[in-house]
Amino acid sequence: MSFKEYLKNNQRIVYNTFASSIKANRLSHAYLIKGNEGAPLLETALFLAKSLICPHADPLACEECLTCIRFDEGNYADFKLLNGQEKNIKVSDIEELQAFFQNTPSEKSKKMIYIIHALENSNKESLNALLKFLEEPQENVYAFITTYNEEKLLPTILSRTQHLKLLPLKKGELIQKVENEGISKDDAEILSNLYGNVETIVSIGSSKTYIEIKNLVFDTLDALQKDTKEALFFLENNALNKLKDKVNARLYLDILSCAFKDILNIQLNLPIIIESQKYLFDSLAKKLKNVDSIYKEIMLTRGKIELNVNIALLLEHIFIYIYEGEK
Structure with missing residues (x-):
């Protein structure tokens, strides 16, 4: 199952909301994607970001064209990712991000995109620096911010982003799907209490x-x-x-x-x-x-x-x- 199918089948509100925004040309300059621990927040952010630049989007990314492949391989020049799950996000990271987006777009789409994953893993100074960036949005610059704990974010950041929430699958349905993917019942029961999606559980459980x-x-x-x-x-x-x-x-x-x-x-x-x-x-x-x-x-x-x-x-x-x- 492609990630596009996952969103369409399991996260219909997120899928329809973002698709409608693209169709109506009413995109927000910043989205906050939130969900329970284990929800595919980064994967969702990457897919939605890719949808903004895919020349064959319908209106979401086709996942097959050269642009989509280049994006997946990390070769899209006008894109930056900060991953708070790999290391805490520092003020210097935000400052480097701001400096990067002072440049002229080099890709054909003229859209520049950044993702900040797990923003809760930031200190107060980093959050304040990001807030200033969000308060002065640049044309054709789009942000996708993810969090597993929005209570750790500044209220002013929450108010300046459009929220997209990933819903967890029902426990019994999740366990059954995971078992169908070859994970033992015991491991499915343990991991379904820790993570909210099949892909993450199968990856970790294997x-x-x-x-x-x-x-x-x-x-x-x-x-x-x-x-x-x-x-x-x-x-x-x-x-x-x-x-x-x-x-x-x-x-x-x-x-x-x-x-x-x-x-x-x-x-x-x-x-x-x-x-x-x-x-x-x-x-x-x-x-x-x-x-x-x-x-x-x-x-x-x-x-x-x-x-x-x-x-x-x-x-x-x-x-x-x-x-x-x-x-």
Whole structure:
């Protein structure tokens, strides 16, 4: 399924809104594309941006012509991308962006486009610099900004952009589609609680990194079942060296939070997500006294991953917190 078909079938409001704007020649100078964690925000921004320059758009990109191919390959001269998921966006990044768009367009379409992905990973100075850029829009310059957390953006940025929201699939429908793509039921259930679209889940669920990190989580919990100190020892000696970057640490905490949500649900006599680990979770539900507070601490720690903090210390903090709380 092409991305165009994905939008048309699963994100009809976004598809129709943008298509109508192109047909009526009433494009906004800046769009804010938002959605839950795992929603294909960057892919959507790239496709909509490509639709503005495709000579065969109907009115959205054909995805087959030379212009579309050049854009996909990163060879469209009048385009810039800042990716906040790869590194925090700095003031200097915004200043370089502004300087680039002072140039005369070199492509035939005369349209210049930039995407800022995951803008929430910016400091206040960067957001203020972007705001000034948005307040003085240039003719034929179009912005696509994405965010998984619009609460971290300035209200004035929100007010100067047209919002396009990606809707999550219903959980049962998402799991079924993911299983049809060859992902196991257990992995489909875990990942559907973390991500909102089939493509992301299939990509992550098929990766060796995901399997390794998932196993690290359950091995750590198995150690925790035996002794709280042993869990910390396992983390320090077997896991931390594999969780040095933000992406892997984030995934570790996401799976860990799913596990503790299940442990809490067992204590509350509620259904669980990861049925394959029920025996382990039953044991931990009987052993641990403060599951609710542990779950909340994991979620708080997850939020700090985006900051420039020591990842090893963050992860150690969780199991020290468990150890101290279970004395």
